Amino acid sequence: MSHHQLDARNLLCPMPVIRAQDAVAKLEPGDVIDVVCTDHGALNDIPAWCRINGHKVVDTRDLGREVIITIEVGTSD
Amino acid sequence: MTQPRKAAALISGGLDSLLAAKLMLDQGIHVEGINFFTGFCVEGHTHAIRNRDKHKPKRNNALWVAETLGIKLHIIDVIEPYKEVVLNPQHGYGANLNPCLDCKGFMVGKALEWIQQNGFDFIITGEVIGQRPMSQRRDTMPVIARESGAGDLLLRPLCARLLPETKPEREGWVDRERLLNLSGRNRKPQIALAREYGFDDYAQPAGGCCFLTDAAYSKKLADLWENRGEKQYDLDDIMLLKVGRHVRPKPNMKLIVARDDGENNFLSGYKKRFISLFALSHCSMARQTRPTWSWRQDWWRVLVRAGMPMR
Numbered sequence A: 001m002s003h004h005q006l007d008a009r010n011l012l013c014p015m016p017v018i019r020a021q022d023a024v025a026k027l028e029p030g031d032v033i034d035v036v037c038t039d040h041g042a043l044n045d046i047p048a049w050c051r052i053n054g055h056k057v058v059d060t061r062d063l064g065r066e067v068i069i070t071i072e073v074g075t076s077d
Numbered sequence B: 001m002t003q004p005r006k007a008a009a010l011i012s013g014g015l016d017s018l019l020a021a022k023l024m025l026d027q028g029i030h031v032e033g034i035n036f037f038t039g040f041c042v043e044g045h046t047h048a049i050r051n052r053d054k055h056k057p058k059r060n061n062a063l064w065v066a067e068t069l070g071i072k073l074h075i076i077d078v079i080e081p082y083k084e085v086v087l088n089p090q091h092g093y094g095a096n097l098n099p100c101l102d103c104k105g106f107m108v109g110k111a112l113e114w115i116q117q118n119g120f121d122f123i124i125t126g127e128v129i130g131q132r133p134m135s136q137r138r139d140t141m142p143v144i145a146r147e148s149g150a151g152d153l154l155l156r157p158l159c160a161r162l163l164p165e166t167k168p169e170r171e172g173w174v175d176r177e178r179l180l181n182l183s184g185r186n187r188k189p190q191i192a193l194a195r196e197y198g199f200d201d202y203a204q205p206a207g208g209c210c211f212l213t214d215a216a217y218s219k220k221l222a223d224l225w226e227n228r229g230e231k232q233y234d235l236d237d238i239m240l241l242k243v244g245r246h247v248r249p250k251p252n253m254k255l256i257v258a259r260d261d262g263e264n265n266f267l268s269g270y271k272k273r274f275i276s277l278f279a280l281s282h283c284s285m286a287r288q289t290r291p292t293w294s295w296r297q298d299w300w301r302v303l304v305r306a307g308m309p310m311r
Helices: A014-024 A042-053 B013-027 B044-051 B061-069 B080-089 B100-118 B141-148 B190-195 B215-228 B233-241 B262-267 B283-289
Strands: A005-010 A032-037 A056-062 A067-070 B006-010 B030-037 B071-078 B120-122 B246-248 B253-257
Touching: A005 A014, A014 A032, A014 A042, A014 A067, A014 B071, A032 A042, A042 A056, A042 A067, A042 B061, A042 B071, A042 B215, B006 B013, B006 B100, B013 B030, B013 B061, B013 B190, B030 B061, B030 B100, B061 B071, B071 B100, B080 B100, B100 B120, B100 B141, B215 B246
Parallel strands: A005 A032, B006 B030, B006 B120, B030 B071
Antiparallel strands: A032 A067, A056 A067, B246 B253
């Protein structure tokens, strides 16, 4: 298992979702990635994308200007 | 047991694509959604910028559709290749700068590439004959199938019985008799079907899901091209055109006046990206000092923010 970070700051939804989707596609099941965003819409969109695609949101942190969403990569099917 | 056939559904986030995908799921087809982000979409970020409907949770409607149906959704960034569609549409523009026919052909073509790469069998859309004046007419729908290269791999479940048989129907992957024969702009049949399925919170965007169909937006885009002297754009251009009131004091200068705090915050996000961004209060701009207009810089390096509508 490895831990990664994705900088999706200054991007508006759905771009953070797209960046997260592309990053997750390169990871292995069980890997963890922190997605750092400035668009608070990501707090809804990334968890929704995770639920749909079988990944797990293990943590969300709202730091004011930035939000960090931590995803654990699920199996592809 | 044989594997179910697989369809990629173009999911805009609206009711028609929701219903089209649902009809396929009901026939045992494995459906996954594709949503293309062109930069002009009236989605997610647009709601995030404006303060209106603050009480309503912001959501991406395509994701909501996928979750409602229990299908996967693949959101695909097509910002760069889509430029050719907007800048040089082979079939021209609609009432505004909306290249709807080229756009639909482009998206179906991209979906065709996707199904070929991912081992899917066919493509479905929520198109209905006669619903849109440009891309959803009896005479233009075959153009989309032909020019996209999808041919008879493109199935429109909501109006399929009014169209020639496609491969999924001919091969028996789907039952044509269980497809629909909707036509025209009347939305009542779709609304009734949604009620039947228990879908009650679907999106109903007043002007469709694309800013290019909006007259005011198209006017600002045309103004950008005219004053730049070239017909080009990048993502920041088209994002900024969605925000605030736009004033052009000089050909090489543009003022963007925010209408509320949401737009103020959005414009402030550009502070780090541009060398000159002046955030002035509405009072100082309108009542105390008059801008000298000496900041003759690239047109949108000056962003003025104000808390009240400019009259």
